[in-house]
Amino acid sequence: MTMRQGKYPFIIGFLAAPVILYAVFVINPYIQAFQIAMTKWNGLSKPKWVGFDNFKALADDDAFKAALWHHLWILIALPLATLGLALFFSFLLNVGGKGESGKTAGVKGSSIYKVIFFLPQVLAVAIVGVLFQSVYRPNESGMLNGLLAKVGIGEVQWLNDPKIALYSIIGVVVWQSVGFYVVLFSAGMSSIPKDIFEAAALDGANRFTLFFRITVPLLWDTLQVGWVYLGIAAFDMFAIVQVLSVDRGGPDNSTTVVALETYRNAFTYAKYGYASAMGVVLFFMTITFAALTLRVTRRERIEY
Template sequence: MRKGQYRFVAGFLFAPVSLYLIFVIWPYVQTFGYSLTDWKGQSQTFKFIGLDNYKALFQDDVFMQAVWHNILFLIFIPVITILLALFFAFMLNAGGRSKAGGVGGVAGSQFYKVVYFFPQVLSLAIVAVLFNAVYRSDGGGLLNGILIKLGLVDAENPVEWLNEPNLVLWMLLIAVVWHGVGFYLVLFSAAMQSIPRDIYEAALIDGAGRNQSFFRITLPLLWDTVQTAWVYLGIVAMDMFVLVSSMTQNMGAYGGGPDHHSDVMSTVMMRNFQYFGKSGYACAMGVVMLLLTLVLSVVMLRATRRDRVEF
């Protein structure tokens, strides 16, 4: 490369790299620095305390319980969302049979794509409002209303879906999956469109059914897309702040009720940062969240790595 070209490339990259360092990397560095202090958040005077905040984290029962909740979300959110999205995408793109005897989606597949994608256009705040109405702990709630009409629940004693320690996490999980399936359905559908129909038609001629077509053709050829979806959903599972703080907001600062049974790391962090004034301690939680997210992303990418299937 000529000398002038080096200067051109350096000049072209200088502005974006500088902005990235200032607005992305530097806040991470600052957060780690504050995590080593007893910073209270409202003053610029603080004392260096080393790793004391990190030691306190592992003795904090609330935070460790929140970590376990994030792990549960990390297990179930990607698995359920990807399985449902893959199933619906396959049925809408290759699960039916066209009138000409070829391969196509089920009848009305274009309409179903719009219906499934509709939740994705809603913000998480709106999703929280909708599901708060669904989970209302009286007969006016959609879920309790249906169960009362069917005679499965007593009208005088309806189920408090978001106030039951054994139910609240699953109720939040349902809301996340409902919101996310449509996006990944469209993602997988776009990937399926690139698979030549000749492959499906050849398998059809050989007598392959829907299950064989899915597991022997669709899934191997979509594996890179599934891997990407897994990482993104893992990041969603490590956050969950908006839904937890919105749907359980009447049970304590930044949600987490009942009795911390729906707390996640982000809600515990925000509660310590703004409610208890333990900003240095909250920064240590943020650093731990960052490291866990990076580690889990790398682990998921390596665990799901396989030889690429080409066509």
């Protein structure tokens, strides 16, 4: 009985410091952001309480509404493209080939391919943005337009055309992110007994069946986590848009996102209360998306 009574002070002693640090550096800033969102404040003068006026003003802000619309497209395109490519490459690298005695294995050189796929992940976002500024140059000096010119296709305004600028930036994020999920899914596939794939192959299952009827269901928990991660990333996009887009969210707000509008209102227009209101909206959008995704995509766990 004495040992049980003594364990609680021991546990509390270990948890006290991290809980206090989390409250001070995470919970407290959130609370302050909610408070500032209810004020009109330029960062220097005394804040003026305005209640929900900042949130009401968001409904008439064209740039903010454009940013929300862009997040919707990013939420659809980014996870679908990234997870689809990552699953395909992971399947090839782990069960897409034949090993010794006809056993299931990855394609030849799969370990080297995993390193190559992961390399973009170690690059800073600013470096990736500067790199793709050269790739997307609107004349033949750009890598993509140079290649198109060689096959007789005219120049494409990748970042200057409002119709395709956002998708050009999404393509960059997909390029950088795929490698991480290739490694993540490869780790998940390596935990699946190879006997399952071999037994299915002996029963006549082709690659298509192995992928959609065996691999995807057994990786569903990992796929669900990946979808949540990419959804949260889709609500950010600040750094890559800031570096890569024309006129920071242009042209004509065709690539702007909520985080960029928050930054612009706070540090360009000194409207900290209004910017905090945007941040609060972004916070609730993110946690709502994560909760709904985990709920909707929940399935009964498959044991093997």
